[in-house]
Amino acid sequence: MISELLQYKFIVNSLIAGILASVSCGIIGTYIVTRRMVFLSGGITHASFGGIGIGYYLGFNPVISAAIFGILSALGIEYVSKRSDIREDSAIGILWSFGMAIGIMFVFLTPGYAPNLMSYLFGSILTVSLIDIWLMFALSILLIVVFSLFYRLILFIAYDQEFARTHQIAVSFFNYLLISLVALTIVLNIKVVGIILVISLLTIPQSVANLFTKNFKNIMLASIVIALIGAFMGLLISYKINIPSGASIIFSLVMIFFIAKALLAIKRKILLKKQNI
């Protein structure tokens, strides 16, 4: 069946997109999860819908406008969170819904029907374009470069930024840089699983990996592999029973999570039995 599938160009494209999504989400997701920025990332994801709407209205590639909109929202939240006159999570809530509102307004103002709007909400890995793939490839390379160059600093700042500040490290610069990379990763992966589901690629693989390892680097590497398994499983299910791939990928990832949990529970039982407890 595999060779039969590989005859289709769009299947090959979607497999490549799956690999690239796993790499970028594996790396950035580990940063998001360990810094407890999941809600913030959800905010950026939904805010970027505003960019998609504007892109539709002005008639250019929505990915570009979503990227700009997403990065600006991310920088805005990072800036606001340092001021104390508004709570960070409230600021995220406001931006979250504001972005969605802007998106809906512009989509409705656009003359005619927006044909593939659904693909941004729920993702459609089967229709990724060559441009999408090249953008995702560039993002993966960028992330690998940044995280190899600054690994020690990123880990240091993520763990204790106040202490890093006392060591003359440009903490604010790195916070802004990384939040921009978070936004970019989210926007470029929207095509794969959609706005509503992208947060799962950034959290489920990491949570599974974290069950087995407590080392930052290993969580990153394991997340990439786990996301990859989930993506391929999801694609297969999607093809077999003809359902949207975004949903089947998330479903597969959650199944992997439960299987991992079950395996650990069994292992624990066996270990306890050995000690006669």
Next chain:
Amino acid sequence: MSKIVELKSVFAGYNNDVVLKDVSLEIYDDDFIGIIGPNGGGKTTLLNVILGLIKPFKGSIEFYNNEKGVNNKIGYLPQTNKIDKKFPITVKDVVLSGLLYGNVLFGRYSKGQKQKATETLQRIGICDLKDITIGELSGGQMQKVLLARAIVSSPRLLILDEPNTFVDNQFEGELYEILRQLNNEMAVVMVSHDVGTISSYVKTIACVNRNLHYHRSNIISEEQLASYNCPIKLITHGEVPHTVLKKHNH
């Protein structure tokens, strides 16, 4: 005895709120200062000014070089409740991070740096915890790891923010013993809410309540007590090892 830091009539705080008013303080390399004061009196603000985490509204802070040249390194032990205990990082990596200064690029820690980290862990007596993730540490162990991170770069000044919270008495005794030894190599400034205990360990006591009352002695003066707004609680039972503080007149 050489001067490390000098604060000259510093006003500092957050947003529009001036917490510290006209604070001047000199720290010398053999100092062991205990900072006490009521909550909200500005103890942490004072530390933040010295650490460079906040800029004073007015006044100056100056670092002095020693004969070996510039070494403005400050070792810092934050309050442990500020640290995310679930963060996936090992004890060894936490201590090594104390050696990173400025914006270093890629690369690994050198053999010398790893050696330094191991020595520091040995000195504090937690070398066996080296490869453990911080989530598995007890409160006291966590403090020791953070202390190791603070001193691994051999700073001239060590600053501790309430190191005696969340730890038991045995650990507190051990901690003060380690600090007393460290004081031979570096100045120590420690914030504490526990007036009674620290006064028997530190060389001098400073009281921060918006202003700073500091007399280069470890006797808590009545003026300091008055600014504390609260008599020290003393509960004893049976024979208690104790320190009696001398009466002190101005």
